[in-house]
Amino acid sequence: MEQEITAHLPVLHNHDPLPEISALAARQLRADGPLMRVINKFGGKIEAQMAHLPAGLRGQIESITTQALTRAVSLAQHGRNAPDFGPRGAPALAALTGAVGGVGGIATALAELPVTVTVILHAILRAAEAEGFDTSLPEVRAEALRVLTMGGPLADDDGINTSFIGARITLTGPALHKLLAKIVPGFATVLGQKLAAQSIPVLGAVSGAALNTAFLTHYRELAHIRFGLLRLTALHGAEPVRTAFEQELRAQKRLKAR
Incomplete structure (x- = not known):
């Protein structure tokens, strides 16, 4: 239950959530950085390029992603003892793996994919900790995994799924699978789009390092937003927080469009 996940969070009496909700809405609008906006403009070319990727590549990406996430979630059972690369260290590591992966085309990109997936998930977990959550709890780790479904960096969708955990679960064996x-x-489709984007000639100046950094930053921002909203529901209830967030997001979109 939400109350179980947030049991150790501080309760702030007479706390007005609107300023924080407004800040989270603004953060949502900024989640797609300049690099992601450039790549989105080439969405059609990326889709066409995906058709030329080697046969069976999607299956490989799914298999690699499943194995990497399984290992990363297992490591996260140790909570704060899991690797913490820091706010600057995580993008730096993502950039390094992206640069290495871009050296030899698809073959090296696939080889570095497990590291990239692991670094992204642990950046999400560190964002959860920053919002006051205990990442050794299976509910929190499950919610961290769900961040990966929240509209990938190449998706034309700046909304956010504000549904929250409603039941206690375990993350071992069949439940995790x-x-x-x-x-x-x-998530494998998003990663496939990333590989395709790296192979578009017009985006030749965009290195694997820059792409990895942009993807990690995007998901880390979504994690801060999701866990920030989840923390606020513990204090004010899911429906009021959801409604206020959606209203604020619409209002800020209108101002931005002017």
């Missing part, structure tokens, strides 16, 4: 079965296909 069932959750990953829902998450991996969509």
